[in-house]
Amino acid sequence: MTSRKLILGLGATVGLAATVACRTGESGAPGASSSASASVAAPSSATATATTANAAATRLALPAHTGAVKPHGTAEPVIALSDPSVAAGEPTATPTSVGLPTVDFGAPGPLAITGYPHALGTGMRDYATYMGYSKDGKSVVACGSMAPLSAKGDEKGNVCFVNEGGATKRVGLETGGESPFVGPALASALKTLKEGHPHDLVFTPAAATLMPPPIAGNWRYARDIVLQVSGSGGALKFGGQYAKEEVVYPVSLSAKSSSPDMPFSGDWNGILQNPAGDELALLGHFFCMEWCNDVVITRLSHDRIASYVYNDTGFRHHKAKEYTASRDLFLKATWANPKAPLPPYNLACAYALLGDATNAEKALRLAIAVAGDKVKARAKKDADFKSVLGAKWFKDLTG
Known part of the structure; x- marks a missing residue:
């Protein structure tokens, strides 16, 4: 497989960490497009100065920032998904309507996540320390003292990142007149969070660490999957382990x-x-020494x-030609998210390679209904369908 990049209309870049397709070396998903949940955080600018102590450091009794400011322009948030494709519209078929076997x-x-939460060392890092969903669940807000300025009313943060399902917006203190002040945008973000479902990160002075909020709740895939995070550094990875198999990381965040x-x-x-x-x-904090802080946010359904x-x-x-195992997992992937274009296509490939033409037809019919022409x-050129190329149903479906 090869990796490639898909350029979004917003000017952000979504890197495909591993393009998953049913053919080795086949890059790109059917009808590949930007994912609605692959939102990107707004770029940041340098915030600290050589002479001004950082607000978060002051409030948490941490070391003040020192050193000259280095202008660094803007950061480009990158959210990489193994399959960023989404259905072009509401699918005209479902696993039930085409008659696929149930799971x-x-x-x-x-819902448990191995590796999360863990204590965050502070030092010169200025994390978001106040975060949560809005009351109606439409917005995610993360705030912290990330700028070297302070004003009345910014006790919970002088910078907030707001994600309403699309691109993440960064809002902060406004300037004008004699001193900085909390303007309408920052006030609205703080109010939304206060009236919603806020979490304060817990600070331990002796260790100079912050503890993110734990995950609480259930999900319907607990028997099969244990979620897992990895990475600190250039890229943060998120994924899970099916049964006792090797962990996969289909999502990564970086700046x-x-x-x-x-x-x-x-x-x-x-x-x-x-x-x-x-x-x-998923909220990843990224910083470059003491000069810049960004929070990259993406939202994904269970x-x-x-x-x-x-x-x-x-x-x-x-890839290992273990088609019975791949069929079973592609079938679960299809039922878990019936609007995902790639799993039913991969499922059709597996069925065809196993000689199950009846279910190959059903899966391919669903893939076409979800992802389009x-x-x-693609199917007409895919070697995995070699055994059914001459079948009437295949010719009828692929035109």
Whole structure:
């Protein structure tokens, strides 16, 4: 497989860490497009000065910032998904309507994430220390003392990152007149969080560490999948382990610096569950020494996360020509997120290679209903369908 980049209309870059397809070396998902949940944080600018103590450091009794400011331009947040494709619209078919075999995910159970939360060393890092969902669950807000300025009313943060499902916006103190002040945008973000479901990170003075909020709640994939985070440094990885198989990381967050001598380093600032209990917000904090702080936010439904883990694990078996195992995992991925274009296509490949033409037809019909005509052209060239190329149903479906 090869990696490539998909350029979004917003000017952000989504890097495809591992393009998962049913053919080795086939890059790109059917009808690949930007993911609605692959939102990106707004770029930041340098904030600290040589003579002004950082507000968070002062409030938490941590070392003040020192050293000259290095201008670094803007940071480019990068959210990499193993499959960023989404259905072009509401699919005209479902696993039920095409008659695919059903699956059993087991009873819902506790949602646990190996490696999260863990204590965050502070020092010169200025994390978001106040975060959560809005009351209606439409917004995720993360605030902290990330600028070297202070004003009345900014006790919970002088910078906030707000994600409403699209690109993340950064808002902060406004200047004008004799001193900085909390303007309407920052006041609104702080009010939204206060009236919603806020969490304060717990500070331990003796260790100079912050503890992100723990995850509480259930999800319906607890029997099969244990979620896991990895990484601190250039990229933060999020994924899971199916049964006792190797962990897959279909999601990663990073921040690309415009200055080569100022690379960003990251850590998991927080992972939050929405009020409805069916979505996670992933918040990565990235900084470059004492001069810049960014929070990158992406939001993924439980179903989409599980589908990624099933599909990526299944693809490992598919590459190893273990088609029965890949079929079972692609089937689970398809049922977990019926709007995902790639799993039903991969499932059709596995069925065809196993000689199950009946279910190959059902899966391919669903893939076309979800992803559109691009699947037709791809399937006609895909060696995995060699055994069914002459079948009437295949010719009818692919035109």
